[in-house]
Amino acid sequence: MDCENKVATRESYGKALEKLGENNENIVVLDADLSTATKTEIFAKRFPDRFINVGIAEQNMMGIAAGLSTFGKIPYVSTFAVFAAGRAYEQIRNSIAYPKLNVKICATHAGITVGEDGATHQMLEDIGLMRGLPNMTVMSTSDDAQTRWAVEEISKINGPVYLRLCRMKTPKIYNEKETEKFEIGKGIQIGKGTDASIIATGVTVAESLKAKEILKEQGINVRVIDIHTIKPIDKDLIIKCAKETKRIITVEDHNIIGGLGTAVSDVLSEEYPVKVEKMGLPDVFGRSGKAEELMRYFKIDSTAIVNKFI
Amino acid sequence: MKVTNIEALEKIATEVRIGIIEEVYNAKSGHPGGSLSIADILTVLYFNQMNIDEKKPNDPNRDRLVLSKGHASPALYSVLARKGYFDKELLQTFRKIGSNLQGHPDMNKVPGVDMTTGSLGQGLSASVGMAIASKMNKAGCKIYCILGDGEIEEGQIWEACMAASKNNLDNLCVILDNNNLQIDGEVEKVGGLNNITEKFLSFGFNVLNINGHDINSIIDVFTTAKQTKGKPTIIIAKTIKGKGVSFMENKADWHGKAPNEEEYNLAIEELNKSLLKE
Numbered sequence: 001m002d003c004e005n006k007v008a009t010r011e012s013y014g015k016a017l018e019k020l021g022e023n024n025e026n027i028v029v030l031d032a033d034l035s036t037a038t039k040t041e042i043f044a045k046r047f048p049d050r051f052i053n054v055g056i057a058e059q060n061m062m063g064i065a066a067g068l069s070t071f072g073k074i075p076y077v078s079t080f081a082v083f084a085a086g087r088a089y090e091q092i093r094n095s096i097a098y099p100k101l102n103v104k105i106c107a108t109h110a111g112i113t114v115g116e117d118g119a120t121h122q123m124l125e126d127i128g129l130m131r132g133l134p135n136m137t138v139m140s141t142s143d144d145a146q147t148r149w150a151v152e153e154i155s156k157i158n159g160p161v162y163l164r165l166c167r168m169k170t171p172k173i174y175n176e177k178e179t180e181k182f183e184i185g186k187g188i189q190i191g192k193g194t195d196a197s198i199i200a201t202g203v204t205v206a207e208s209l210k211a212k213e214i215l216k217e218q219g220i221n222v223r224v225i226d227i228h229t230i231k232p233i234d235k236d237l238i239i240k241c242a243k244e245t246k247r248i249i250t251v252e253d254h255n256i257i258g259g260l261g262t263a264v265s266d267v268l269s270e271e272y273p274v275k276v277e278k279m280g281l282p283d284v285f286g287r288s289g290k291a292e293e294l295m296r297y298f299k300i301d302s303t304a305i306v307n308k309f310i
Numbered sequence: 311m312k313v314t315n316i317e318a319l320e321k322i323a324t325e326v327r328i329g330i331i332e333e334v335y336n337a338k339s340g341h342p343g344g345s346l347s348i349a350d351i352l353t354v355l356y357f358n359q360m361n362i363d364e365k366k367p368n369d370p371n372r373d374r375l376v377l378s379k380g381h382a383s384p385a386l387y388s389v390l391a392r393k394g395y396f397d398k399e400l401l402q403t404f405r406k407i408g409s410n411l412q413g414h415p416d417m418n419k420v421p422g423v424d425m426t427t428g429s430l431g432q433g434l435s436a437s438v439g440m441a442i443a444s445k446m447n448k449a450g451c452k453i454y455c456i457l458g459d460g461e462i463e464e465g466q467i468w469e470a471c472m473a474a475s476k477n478n479l480d481n482l483c484v485i486l487d488n489n490n491l492q493i494d495g496e497v498e499k500v501g502g503l504n505n506i507t508e509k510f511l512s513f514g515f516n517v518l519n520i521n522g523h524d525i526n527s528i529i530d531v532f533t534t535a536k537q538t539k540g541k542p543t544i545i546i547a548k549t550i551k552g553k554g555v556s557f558m559e560n561k562a563d564w565h566g567k568a569p570n571e572e573e574y575n576l577a578i579e580e581l582n583k584s585l586l587k588e
Contacts, residue, residue, distance in 0.1 A: 028446075052442065052477075060435045060469035067439020070417075070425065071447060072370070075439075091432055091466070099417050099426035 001209050006169035007144040009202075010108040013165050014039025016151035017076060021047045024155060030065055030077045032058045037167075038078040038108045058083045062091035062103075069101040074155055080114075081107035081123035081164060085130055096160050097133040104154050106163045110140075111253030112286040112294045113168035113203050122286035128258020130162040131231045137184065138231040140164040140260075142205035144172050146228055149179035157184070164202060166253070168291040171206045173226075187234035189241075193221030196247035198305060199238070201227045201260045204251045204279075207295065210302035220309050230263055238267045242274045249308060251279040251300055279304065313357040319525045322392060323353040324585045327554045328578065329388030329401055335574040337405035340413070343564040345385035347489045347522070347549040348456060352389045354528040355454055364394040367421040371449050374424040374440050378433025379458035379487060380414040381566070386423065387411050395422035431464025433457070434484065438473050441482040441542075452536070456485045460492030463501035468513065474542040475514030483535045484515075484544040487522065489551035491562045506546060515544045522547030555580060 021027050021043055028050045035041040035053060044051040054061040058079050065075035077084070084107040085092070096103045107126065114122045130138045137157060141147040147165065154161040182188070187199075191212060200208040208224045215222055225241060227233065242248055248268065250261035261278030268274055279300055286294065295301040313319055326349045334340035356362070360373040377386050384404065391398045403409035410419040414428025425440075427433045437455035444451040461467065474482055486506070494500045503509075510517045516538045520527045528547075535543040551565070552558030555577040569577055 049446070054469075054473055057466075057469035057472070059432075059466045060438075060473055063432050063435020063466070063470065064439035064442065064473060067425070067436035067441075068443045070374075070436075070440060071443030071449070073443050073446070090429060091435075094429040095426070095432050095436060 001206065002172040006171055008167055008169045009141055009144070009147040009165040010037070010039050010167060012144040012147035013106055013108065013151055014042040016148040017043040018046050020152055020155060021050065024074065026072060026074045027155065028052065028068055028073045028075050030054060030061050030075055032056055032061050032079045032083065034079050040078050058088040059091045062088045063095050065103045066095040066099070066101050069103050074102055074104065076104045076106055078106045078108060080121060081110035081126045082121055085126035085162065086123060089129055093133055097135045100135045100159050102158050102160070104161045104163065106151070106165060108165040109167045110164045111166060111203065112281065112298055113166050113253055113291040115167065115291040115294065116288050118288035119285040124255040124281050124286065125258060126162070126164060127230055127254050127260065128262065131263060135159055136231065137161045137229070139184070139229050140202040141228050142202055142226050143170060143174055145174040145176055145179050146182065149182055150228065153184055166203050168203055170203050173206060173209065182228070185229045185232045185234060187237045188226040188228070189223055189237065190226065191223040193223045194245045195220050196222040196249055197225055197241035197245045198222055199225040199227060199241070199248065199250045199260065199264055201230060201252055203253050204300055207300065207302045208251060208305060211305035214302065214306050215309060227260060230260060233263050233267060235267050235271065238264055239272050242268055242272045247277065248274055249277045249279060249305070251305060253300055254280050255283055256280040257283055277308065316525050319353055319357060321585060322357055323350045323525070324554065324581055326353055326385065326388045326392055328581045329391060329398070330384040331555065331569065331574065331577045331581065333384040333387065333401050333404040334568045336402050338568045339405055340384050340568060341381040341566045342384065342569070343491070343551040343558060343561070344379060344458060344487065344489065345382045346553045346555060346558065347551050348382055348385050348487050349554065350523050350525060351456070351485055351487070351528055351547060352385055354525060354532065356389050356393050358529055359532045360454070361452070364422065367395060371451060373452040373454065376425040376433040376437045376440070376453070376455045377415055377427055378455055379430065379461050380427030380433070383411070383413065383415050386415055387420070390420070390422040393422070396420070430458070430461045431466040434467055434470035437482060437484070438470050438477070438479065441474070441479040442477055444481055451481065453482050454485065455482070456487060458492070459486055459488045459490060459497045459503065459506070460501065462486070462506070463503060471510070471513040471515065478540050479542045480539050482542040483532070484542065486544060486546045487549050488546050489549040491551045491560070491565065493562065493565050495562055510544045514541055516541050517544055517546060519546045520548070522549035523553055554584065
């Protein structure tokens with residue numbers, strides 16, 4: 001893990017979009033007056049004829065994307081997660097998910113790691129909302145290389161996708177070569193420890209890896225599972241971990257209701273019932289502060305994970 | 311094949327109305343009022359105006375119709391069946407379990423349905439997306455979108471209007487079914503919509519006002535709309551909710567109610583009489 005050269009997944013998204021636009025002329029990008037923050041501005045500058053800024057009108061943006069897709073376009077739609085999954089939820093439901101249209105909703109600024117903007121802008125329910133929609137593939141990527149891989153990979157699926165991205169800069173976990181083996185719907189196991197499985201997604205994967213190293217020094221061997229696809233979730237891997245390790249801990253920058261912890265619990269309660277320890281926002285809204293401070297405050301950082309073992 | 315004879319179009323519109331009543335009666339639910347009010351407009355679009363071929367419902371270069379007021383599905387299904395997209399017998403299955411004719415139109419279930427709709431306020435945005443895509447692809451498609459007047463109380467409609475105007479979508483033709491009634495009563499009283507024409511003018515639309523039941527005017531207005539360059543058009547069609555079945559006309563009560571057997575017989579009898587007159 002490279003903690004020196006951190007990159008925010010929104011940044012990786014912006015760059016990957018430009019590359020995707022070079023190779024596929026059906027890619028169109030939509031934004032709602034946030035292109036400098038979501039990083040779609042990179043695509044916009046390069047391909048102005050394939051970029052549509054709808055202004056501050058997220059509901060309309062989802063509908064326009066739906067219409068574009070019926071003509072064979074592959075729209076990548078971006079805004080902050082709270083305005084995508086939240087404000088335009090019913091447009092996503094009825095105009096995109098139900099008709100199974102080929103729209104990629106790439107929502108940045110998810111979770112408390114938005115930081116200083118505070119609770120109104122910290123989306124903590126999006127995974128729950130999006131995974132509840134039939135036809136929707138739900139992804140949440142953890143680093144630069146994985147995000148760039150995902151942005152391209154989802155263009156190959158014919159159907160709606162929700163990709164959750166973050167503002168906070170996070171360490172590089174994977175190199176380009178490793179992403180060649182990635183598959184949508186398949187989790188990534190890092191380490192073979194049997195004392196516990198730390199199942200994480202997005203920004204909490206790097207925190208879990210930090211915790212893994214600290215715990216190792218104390219003689220506790222854990223494995224980390226990076227769930228980049230929350231739906232369809234990798235049932236086999238989760239069941240395997242439950243069988244092979246003593247504990248299952250989930251950790252996410254999301255409400256503990258409806259998110260990764262719930263998705264993991266859904267699998268285990270039916271297939272291999274074990275206790276699931278859920279780390280995340282305990283059904284509360286966020287607040288202002290620096291991203292790192294907030295992760296500590298809400299106990300989803302490496303220290304909080306390590307403390308689970310004391 | 312294009313139908314140009316006015317009496318022939320009027321006859322088709324009446325047949326479409328009979329189909330609507332049959333559907334709603336058999337389903338024992340559905341929305342007859344707002345379906346009857348758009349029967350003439352839909353008839354002109356599908357039989358006289360749109361560049362479509364019922365044998366090629368997925369032709370990428372076809373014109374599109376988005377029925378944003380998706381609850382008027384009985385009218386759309388009736389027109390599509392009459393046009394030959396699917397067997398007329400299927401209309402009997404409307405809203406029933408196992409049928410593809412869902413309460414609100416589903417583009418993946420019914421040939422000829424260009425967009426899944428039903429949740430009010432969303433169809434115009436999809437139409438804007440289609441119109442932009444057609445321009446990007448240089449496909450030359452016309453996109454028609456039918457809105458209810460109550461429906462334009464939804465804020466998303468005005469977001470979409472802004473986008474249509476900004477993108478100079480002269481290939482977009484919106485039709486407002488201005489029957490002046492919504493579920494809870496008169497449109498002005500329920501939602502407070504005043505000066506519809508001025509509202510659309512200020513959003514940069516070419517605004518045309520017509521009688522939505524006069525076949526001649528409907529044909530003329532679409533011709534005028536096609537000649538407009540650089541901006542989207544909205545046709546404000548003055549219509550009568552329940553048009554063609556006298557006891558349903560201008561009654562909000564018939565927005566979402568099926569006729570009983572007696573009412574059904576009366577309605578069919580009246581429509582059959584009009585058919586003979588034509």
